[in-house]
Amino acid sequence: MKTSATIYLDYAAATPLDDAVLAAMQPYFSQQFYNPSATYAAAQTVHTDLEAARASVAHWLGAHRSEVIFTAGGSEANNLAIHGLMRQYPNANIVVSAIEHDSVLQAARHYNCREVAVKADGTIDLADLEQQIDDNTVLVSVMYANNEVGTIQPLKDVSQVVAASKSTRSSKLPLYLHSDACQATNYLDLHVARLGVDLLTLNGGKIYGPKQSGALYVKGGIPLQPLVDGGGQERGLRSGTENVAGAIGFSRALDTAQTMHHDEVSRLQKLQRQFLNMLSDSLPTAVVNGAHKRRLPNNVHLTLPGQDNERLLLQLEHSGILAAAGSACSASKEEPSHVLRAMGLSDAAAQASLRFTMGRYTTTEDVIRTVQALASLAN
């Protein structure tokens, strides 16, 4: 494959590590390799740097440093939120949207799990949400933006439904709102109080940081059970010698993503419009899935009626264009996407669907070449 000519449009699956992030990590591999729990000054400096990274993450969330738990990635953070809470309430229930990431859905299904319907555009059905929450609900988990179709959920509305339910409930059980922000972090506001969330999942591997880095925001006072017991690192919620380089890289990646997010949203929205405009000219039968307005600026998700997405992906790859049929996590499975199903797409439509996710290095030329290739393949 001619790497130089490759157009990578699968940024939702993985992002390359930012050079500046790698540079920030590098000292902690070599000179600053010390165990941050050791007592000598050289190790305490590492500990201080780790805590500064934690404070920096907290800053973007409008949170306190002590509310940020570094995890090995987004799936772990989602699992820590769900298992960490639900294991304490074996008779309670958890309410999730039907289009959550597998790491939320599969974890939630260990418990009494209720799945909230979404509308055809992937937006959560707030009336159904209201109905599903009852006095035994302890956790609601609704992702910030969907990894397949890019739909941004109305988190503030979700938060209001949760708050209203909490104010009228007769049980003494707590009720918390968790959101998986893995795909939102590059583009959206993460201020937890503005969003109204109690727990928030972040993932370094999707924001030009290292894979299996990330964090779970846990509002002060929420008791969680750890997934990993031991030496008591991460306030007892994630034992094990800290991945110092990973945490510092993640924090640096988050800084960059959040600092540039307004500019990057504008730039990608233009590319997204261009993609869709060119497409409606050259492939008018293509259907855009997901919300049109409340949508991640980097996501173009299409159904091309009558086409087979696996064949198209291979042909695109031969033209040097890398895209996806669903999420990478489910790419190896044979089942149609649960997200598209929940949005009401038929299995045939799902199998005619493609996901293009743009990123920091996507150019106008990339978009033009992609739509041209797609049109010539699908016409």
Add this chain to the structure above:
Amino acid sequence: MKTSATIYLDYAAATPLDDAVLAAMQPYFSQQFYNPSATYAAAQTVHTDLEAARASVAHWLGAHRSEVIFTAGGSEANNLAIHGLMRQYPNANIVVSAIEHDSVLQAARHYNCREVAVKADGTIDLADLEQQIDDNTVLVSVMYANNEVGTIQPLKDVSQVVAASKSTRSSKLPLYLHSDACQATNYLDLHVARLGVDLLTLNGGKIYGPKQSGALYVKGGIPLQPLVDGGGQERGLRSGTENVAGAIGFSRALDTAQTMHHDEVSRLQKLQRQFLNMLSDSLPTAVVNGAHKRRLPNNVHLTLPGQDNERLLLQLEHSGILAAAGSACSASKEEPSHVLRAMGLSDAAAQASLRFTMGRYTTTEDVIRTVQALASLAN
């Protein structure tokens, strides 16, 4: 602190990343950043490289590739072994040695947990082990080599006790042997069939690999429940986009450690002898804790009667020598070490104890300077 003159003797707490390991990782941060679950050839190459790393780890264990689960470090691997098995048998019990790492002890104590006594030198009491295992025991966990005092456990004998118990039991419950090999990996044979273990924990951060890399060996056919649910990576036992660079770095670090382990054992045993000989001349009251013969070659653990280890550590640090009072994981806690207590040391003796752990870059000069400093401080 004069870094150039620093003598680092806390290799059991953390090892610097080997330059060759970092070089092996680097491509997977940049050009090869793809998600190994994606379908295009560039991502499948990453997947192939990840599987080659897994096969390489399996090679050193005498295991099959499918039996190696990459984890985010040793604590997670220990937790996966224990919770992953024990959650399936709520009425069963687990038998562990009293001097296990906290990530084993704390995980095991969620269940019906029996702690086996150790002798004064930290070697497991095999008669007590035999007594503690009963028809309801599902898992025995005995560490390969202790992280504080360096005692190497007679794993083959442990395995024989487990096998004998298994052959005579009336229950239909399975019985497995797990061992935490985090501190043994640099110096000892890891062949699982020779050791007679069913589950084995490895940790990259202690073998000049990246922190929060590692693996759990799981003998084929042993069913475990994952700690992290989701996309089904790592045969469903550790969901989340793989830490490709971390796994490849870990595999490379393991290669180096196991390739050089005979030479490194000889070299360090000489330094260890020199340390102890010099010490018995200059500080004859010093007591060496842990087994003398069956001992990691890099570990010198001492009680200096009448001394205060915190004061000594600070004074050693002023002389440019970095050592430890216990394990780094428990360094921040105020309690005396559970390991030393189980070996019969008084709290006063524990508080007069120091751990020196040598490593790949430790020289004769380092040893001479350290013993001289220690003698002048403690006399």
